[in-house]
Amino acid sequence: MPGRKKCSSATVAKAHPVRTDPLLLETPQYPFVREFAAEYLRRTREGMWDDSRDALAPLALESRERILDVGCGTGELSRVLAAESPGTVIGCDVDSTLLETARTRNGVSAVAGNALELPFPDDTFDLVVCQALLINLPDPAAAVSEFARVSNDLVAAIEPDNAAVEIASSVDREERLEQRARQAYLDGVGTDVTLGSDANEAFESAGLEVCETRSYDHVRTISPPYEEHALTVARRKATGAGLADDRETLLAGELTEAEYGDLRSSWREMGRRVIDQMQTEAYRRSERVPFYVTVGRADDR
Ligand SMILES: C[S@@+](CC[C@H](N)C(=O)[O-])C[C@H]1O[C@@H](n2cnc3c(N)ncnc32)[C@H](O)[C@@H]1O
Numbered sequence: 001m002p003g004r005k006k007c008s009s010a011t012v013a014k015a016h017p018v019r020t021d022p023l024l025l026e027t028p029q030y031p032f033v034r035e036f037a038a039e040y041l042r043r044t045r046e047g048m049w050d051d052s053r054d055a056l057a058p059l060a061l062e063s064r065e066r067i068l069d070v071g072c073g074t075g076e077l078s079r080v081l082a083a084e085s086p087g088t089v090i091g092c093d094v095d096s097t098l099l100e101t102a103r104t105r106n107g108v109s110a111v112a113g114n115a116l117e118l119p120f121p122d123d124t125f126d127l128v129v130c131q132a133l134l135i136n137l138p139d140p141a142a143a144v145s146e147f148a149r150v151s152n153d154l155v156a157a158i159e160p161d162n163a164a165v166e167i168a169s170s171v172d173r174e175e176r177l178e179q180r181a182r183q184a185y186l187d188g189v190g191t192d193v194t195l196g197s198d199a200n201e202a203f204e205s206a207g208l209e210v211c212e213t214r215s216y217d218h219v220r221t222i223s224p225p226y227e228e229h230a231l232t233v234a235r236r237k238a239t240g241a242g243l244a245d246d247r248e249t250l251l252a253g254e255l256t257e258a259e260y261g262d263l264r265s266s267w268r269e270m271g272r273r274v275i276d277q278m279q280t281e282a283y284r285r286s287e288r289v290p291f292y293v294t295v296g297r298a299d300d301r
Pocket of ligand 1: 034045070071076092093098114131136
């Protein structure tokens, strides 16, 4: 393929310097990594790819021999890949706690490694894929470049557009408040968490030809009988604890302290209404997160 970037990781790092960003945690081993809890990943991926795997068709999973899932976290995607492919699936992540969960909960062969300097020789895999990784990186194209180095065929990214999330709730103000909080979060977060359908730009910057983009909607619902987790989330809304977790990010954008205070107090009121409705089993909520599967070819020789 013309313009194919086949380079060492050192070249990639030099070509795409990692931006300093105070919102991302700096760890001694891997600079500027956003952290995730295993339980958060389990919950947010629950049911994902169970309803339809049509959007994964361009990955040609039935004919893959060696697949790498970069930023695998707890291995929720790796498990789906292993179910669909006769090949070997390896997960890779910077977070050793998540990797341990990937091994024990999802039976994933998992290795520690940075997406920008993958610990594999050139052309090791015939598919390198990530899910919700690029949205967390200051320079997504640098990662795609590195994926292309270790793939001898396909490179794919499954990324959400977090600006296009849709909420429907029986508590009328929930949708409006979540929209307000989401906008403030997007303003302050420091990486492009709306990347979704624009992931092709990162592929093109990395010199990869995009073969296909497909969409997949991950829909999560809450209805009676409520699971313990739904009750916990409702309590965290009513106390404002959930919003407070993101305080630093919310205030890093355009939201002022006073606006944050107003938002938090409306949020708590909304949480109390959610709990009231749960007591009579009237509460219903659904959330639709659009994901985009972008597939490129690393090499057409
Ligand atoms: C939103 S989670 C997605 C996890 C998993 N792919 C999924 O869909 O459930 C992002 C993951 O990327 C990992 N990560 C972030 N920066 C990374 C980097 N530079 N190299 C490798 N993994 C990274 C995080 O540790 C986390 O597990």
